[in-house]
Amino acid sequence: MSNWDVHHLPRASGKTFLVTGGNAGIGYFVAEQLAGSGATVLLGSRNAAKADAAMSSIRSRVPDASLGHLPLDLSDLPSIKSSVDTLGIDRLDAVVCNAGVLLEGRPRQETAEGLELTFATNHLGHFVLVHQLMPLLETAEAGRVVTTGSFVGKSAELDLDDLQSERDYQPKRTYARSKLAQMLFAFELDRRLRAAGSTVLSLVDHPGGALDSLTPPRPVHAAPSGRTFPARLLLQGKEAGAWPAVRAVLDPSVRGGEMFGPRVFGLRGEPRREPVRGKLADTALAARLWAASAELTP
Template sequence: MATDQRVCIVTGANSGTGYVTALELARSGATVVMLCRNEYKGTAAREKIVAETGNQQVELIVADLAEMAEVRRAAREFAERHAKLDVLVNNAGGVTQTRRESSEGLEAMFAGNYLGHFLLTDLLLEQLKNAGHARVVNVSSMAHKGAKLDFDDLQGRSSWNAMRGYAQSKLAQILFTYELAERLRGTGITVNAMHPGAVASGFKNGTSGLVKALVGGFYAVFGISPEKGADTILHLANAPEVAEVTGRYFIKRRPVATSKASYDTEARERLWAVSEELVASVDEPRR
């Protein structure tokens, strides 16, 4: 096994592109921290990765990214174990057919796809800076191209549509990517987003009935393997040629343009401020 001194976090690492990303980073010899919502699935995935790679430095932190208290706990748990973080892959996400709120009153899909990653990244900035040259990879989607942020109803309380909500969360990820990249210029941390493709994984798990059948049928016909979906993630995490590239969006290892809405600097700054307000509005866990 190759020697890799990096410390990496992969969210949503128990299946799909997240699992393949964690597996390949572990295969290189890196210390890999799998951040997963389900302890049973996360433990099983960790055991498989250790068995296949022989790398014992694979860890599991259980946290639901839709719950900000759990994100804070996960960040503290990581910081207690590790002084640095070389690679942060914000991969976890999905679509839910019906509107659901977290225990903290946040719309769960927006929180899990975007807001939890916003908070996690912010809480780990010290460890990222300690790495000297760190990389943040945000797994977004081409679905962002049909979205525009509705700042009057980010939580979908007035009007709910699952795919519109999903697209909005993915646009938020890209706006976050561009804003964070600007804020971190000169720190040695790069921040990029990517689209993995139509990965045939557990994307439809949050749906039911006809919607689940239609989504499942689409991925059965057009879906690509998690290995292909993870290729650009691993490229951004590993490749020397993108070591200094920041604030870009990639498809099939190539930087491409995003939607017109994603380049709105005023919206970018407003989203950052709103995101800070939302995570600050949720109390720290009581002990």
């Protein structure tokens, strides 16, 4: 792997990237950093006002940023194809599947199609989106699908007989399972792309421990508050949490099926390649999840 400097990114002028959830949180910082590379960055967001605020914030730091908004509601699976149809581009160099929800402290909810909301948004929405974007990604010289997983997803247990968490719904556990599903999908996707001889690569990133209190202030993000010194020793802010995704998009030396996370215990620091092992390397589980996802989606 090449040496990587998060503060001196390779230029990506002429390329087009889509970041889901690019209007807030880690997705915002992914979009901001990619915009600084000279690429055109599209923010996938269901809220136009929030997307406009995020684009204004990015332009305040990257005055020549080339930005756009893709109206996108990942919880509304039937709407995703029509959203992609409005893109109006002939190729897409990368999509960062970053958007997600955690319904902490709230009861189990379902989408209009009767799917559990967290799993539908975080995993199934991206499953459908990537399939719809594949023709545009195949047109690029070397398209990339970068899926943002989670440290908590590594330790989750996926119950293929209860993907909708109907029997034992707990918000944090359901979230962790959805992130595990995203990562398994990304690795299975790359295996299928390699088998098909595709030039598109599928990679996984995770942000480690990214806290609001350690995040640099932006107009779309409140200034840090409270004591941060103890947390700063082990964790990091969302700006740094974006680094693994940005590396997966821009580093010319990456290979399909790789995973990137923070250097220090997988929790903080500059991005590095991590080994893919345990349940993340379970090809049978990933194939069964793929089949189940295909049955649940339009």
